[in-house]
Amino acid sequence: MKLNITLPKFLRIGTLPLVLILLMAIAAVVAFTRYAFGIGAISDLSYSYPWGFWISFDLFTGVVISSGGFLMAGTVYILRIKEFEPLLRPSVLTAFLGYIMVAVALLVDLGQPLRIWYMMIHWNHTSVLLEIGICVMSYLTVLAIEFSPVVLERFPKLHKAAHLIHRYIMPFVILGVVLSTLHQSSLGSLLLIQPQKLHPLWWTPILPILFFASAISVGLSMIILESSLSSRYFQRGLETHLLAKLAKALPIALGVYLVLKFGELAIAGDLGYLFTSGIMSLLFWAEILIGVLIPMIWFSIEKNRTSPNALLTGAIITLLGLILNRFNVSWFAVKHPDPLFYVPTFMGNVDYFPTFPEVAVSIGIFSAGIMAFGLLAKYFPVFEAEHHHVEEVHETVHGLHPAPTPGDD
């Protein structure tokens, strides 16, 4: 699209940023309305449906698609598979932004946003949500630390600090992996408390394990996706050979997930529901087909692992399927108590469909995330390969290079 007006140079922004800004502005207006008049003023949430699109999309999806960060950190730092280094920083950044988005979204969704910090001082140790809250807050800190060298490197005066962080990064990486393992799985545990509301095709005591297992595949797919997209957007070389390796791991990760999922159904004796629950069966098969079976076949084919387009396509399919899983578990397959035959009208809303403002908030926050990613990638050494001109920086403080082993010092 070409604008006919000529703008002063500093005002010239591309179409994508312009769209993103617009979407963010809409979200801001919606958020303002919500803060002034309450959540009911903009959403279809009700007594029957206290959680809706925001939780499914911002929390459940937002957290799981940020799992690339801990996967890459673990791979590069703990397993010291250095060849994946080029994927590390973008993944950590995606995760960092992802979690910030989750937090911002929660500030819209929470009834008392100003009290979000209460979770740090008032602990109810039986609450899964508390665990998630604490984990997410802590992990955000860890991510900030993990990502900070990228920012520090940008300013020569701060190289020392970057070096310091670089030196003591290991405990944080391990902490980050532990925290991620915990809350990626706990998102599943969140639903353990509603066995009579969540359809038996999804409710199982091993929900946390299933969540963790699928989070690995989502993380791998996200790295493929985000590398492919940014290579296109920033006209940058694509590390196809690296992505191919990730792609090779996918069928294995998905396979484990598939076995767990069906194994559990079989043991619980719930296999019957696979064909007898109407739309629920359909949703279940949809997430299994799109998120598991098709990707397993797709990525088993070598040709698909070496073609950038096929990689991207495969990753998108996997993500769609597994995100559908998160929507199913947290929304579509959740049935709230039966309609009440007499209720005052204000309680009568027993169906839920997200309103436009609800979706707009999420889209706005998402847009902010993309925008932030773009800006950071543009002005900071996120894609190291593209920043060879800062040679000395690269050599002296390789912020995100594998940490020196404890024995080194």
Added chain:
Amino acid sequence: MTDIKHHAYLFDATRCIDCRACMVACSVENNIDMDKTRIWVAGLGVTGEYPILQRGTMVYHCMHCEHPDCMSACPVGAYTKAEDGPVTYNPDLCIGCRYCMNACPFGVPHFDYDKGIVDGAFIDKCTFCPQRIYNGQEPACVQTCPTDALEYGERDELIKRAHERIAAHPDRYIDHVYGEFENGGTSYLILSHVPFKDLGLPELPETPINEVSEKVMEMTIPFALGWGAVLTAVSAGVAAYDKKLALSKVEVKNGKSAEKKAEESK
């Protein structure tokens, strides 16, 4: 003030005439907003085909569970289960996450969807009328019920009374006192002539629902510590291996290559 050791209610659906005096009484007693309520009617209403009809009415409010899921779920511990029965909520702690609403199998906690941040959006639910029961009065909803469909008293006694009623009129009741064991027991006990499902009551196991998630939560810290240790070990191991590998490479460069050459030269 009161000699009741475990406050409870008994609701008899066969007696309830859906007059809603209990609802009005609750709204007045607790000064509830005009567009909110703590107590409501659930169930299927009139079912069947003319002229063979039946009506099922269930007056619904907090069950005051023995193992409250709301309490288990609330991250900040806004709920308390009193030893003598009532489950209460403390607005001063609530962050408005609405997880309790998801957790409660009965859809009891309600949220202020119409309040912005200035007013503050809170949860509301039946409190068991502490201002009344600890002053020798019955809860407002119970006291006014014209047909005594709602009764109030000592949990054990009400359970006994309920079973006596079933025994006296086995043709009239379903042989079960809902809440005696459901979800580990509730302080709201229910008698019915229609399946409890038709009254909008969930089918719940006798073990408390939150048992599974609470077990998982108990495992969190040990798991985290263990997993952290494993990761540290792995990272140390890998690092050591790397070092060895690196060293061996140096060796290759320095000496082993000589061996190789020697071999080749054989």
Added chain:
Amino acid sequence: MTQTISRRDFLKMGAATAGALAVGSMLPPKVAQAARGAGHLNAEGDGFIPSMCEMCVWRCGLVAKVVDGKVVKLDGNPEHPHSRGKLCPRGQSGLMNTYDPDRVLTPLVRVGKRGEGLFRKASWEEALDIVAANMLKIKEQYGPEAMVFSSTHNLSQVQFENLLYAFGSPNYGTQRSLCFNAMITAFQLTYGVEEPARNYEDVEFILMVGRNMMEAISTSETGELAHAIDRGAKLVYLDPRYTKTASKATEWIPIRPGTDSAFLLAMINIITQNELADCDFVKKYTVGCDGIVAEMQKYTPAWAEQITGIPAATIERIAREYAAAKHNALAHPGWRTSNFINSFQTERAIATLNALSGNVLTAGGCLSAEVAAEGAGLGAPKQPPYPRISALRLDGAPWKYPLVPLKLGVFQELRDAILTGEPYQAHGWFISRQNPILSLPDRAKTLEAFGKMDFIATVDIIMNDTAWFSDVVLPEASYLERYDPLLPVGDKAFLRQPVVEPQGEAKSALWIYKQLGERLGLGDFFQYKDEEDYIRQQLKPLRVSLEEVIEKGYAEMPEEEDDGEITFNTPSGKIEIYSETLKNAGFSPWPTWEEPPMPKEDEFYLLTGKVAQHSQFGTQNNQLLHKYSDEPRLWMNAKTASQLGLEMDDWVAVTSAVGQVHTKLLATEAIRPDCVYLTAGYGHLSKGLKTAYGVGASDSALHVTYTDPISGGQALSQTFVTVKKA
């Protein structure tokens, strides 16, 4: 009249205007002084005060919780036999009547056209002067009979009647002919008692003919019935609708409207032909036991099956079960028995069934025909004799309706006579605690009658529809703000006392009637200084001080001697199954079958009735009741609806011979296919009722005026309507 505003929008509006339960948010509180004096209230104005509910005529005892001089909660008074510690939903909501934001709190004088709703505030002095001047003008020009008075049963009604008789008008309209004329007249003629008391203690078998006890609630009796059912008593319930009472009944008989008497006569047939009755009792205490077997022979169950659609075998079985329960059987007299022009016969059959069961006089029997003299034993202010009244009554009693007791009257006929101007033209109307624009059948006609009036004054607490069309509105203090004359119940006389002082300028009816009486030159008839003085005079024979009664909430009455003699206040002194009086007036002396009209092919019976959450035509603006009541819709059998291509919540036009309303449809299995039903009390015309205006439709706008010639009862189920998609 089309309602376009949806209930949801409406509620939002309501919520916006009302906010939280606006207890006392309108005016600064005024502590009830007398109650404080009696020690009910502490220094801060907090405490509990006993009084009586007036949300309906049952008048349960209540205990009001007062905080800071505001009523914050009402509970049932355990000491009052009508409440026994409980209140129905209306009673519970009572404080919202007092704190209704639409209360009228100063006298109002109309400035716009009638019905435009434009009023100006006036002082009591001025408003009362205007009312008195107009009444005197009418009296002078046309005679006192040109003033019509009307009021629905309430505790200060004695003084309303005092005003009317002192003024000299014979024209008195009460709710009775719209309500229970058929029952009262039938029991008066049969037992010599207006309304026999029911006793559920040992009841084993209850027959209820359209007495929807579980929705048209009388707190104590509703509870007694519930407990009887609980114990295992059988309830057979006749109603074309599956009401909440039907759902508690052992057996629901969805009878064809208007054919109840055929069903009951067939029951009598079975009982008498098979000698199942309590013969000793019947022979000793009734007139007609000889002839009844022959007389009832024609009413076979097979015959009744043809008419009612109820299988003969069912009728026979129920008759035998009823008879088997002997004096532990109860055929409930009913209450609003104004259904068909044959409803009097239905009531006569019910009266007969009770006589046959022997329940009336057996110890522990289920019906008590003792004459309870209202107010006997209480004192009253002295007053001169009333002027003689020579004018005919406009409502036709007794010259047109010889058997209608004068105190019941025929309200709908009174309204029609205003329109015809026969036998003479009425010119003024004084109304208190009544909403005839909605309660009389054929609302268009009532509005037309209003149009014929030179002057209309209304005493009410809110801007109800009748006030809206009046010239002067006099604001009464609500029942929580005023004294009323004592109400004897059993061995106690209960007190209604202010639990808060009146808001604004509102005054008690006792005060208003006295003030008006004095201005009309009738001061001699109102020999009490104020409300407290009035009650003191009532208490005089009991030798109890007012202060004591204020404190306790009631005064003990001396127990009446029971001489154990069984007599009935009828000409024969016996139960008159066969009534000479009826015969002499030209009617059948026996309970008999009168064929009621039936709807045409495409028409429906239009049924009316109460819901538990509202009283008549006066509570729809109560925000609490509004909150907890169902959306008013036209009930129609679900299958019939689908045959007509109508769906749930469709807007439909309901048309009768006299009117049309638009309302939403409720397709339900819970009604006969040939009937539709509207809850009475909706469809208010007054825009001064911000909560109720625009909600639901009025069935009174559809009702055709038919009067039962014997009892004078209006036939409210005898209107036939067509229903089309709007």
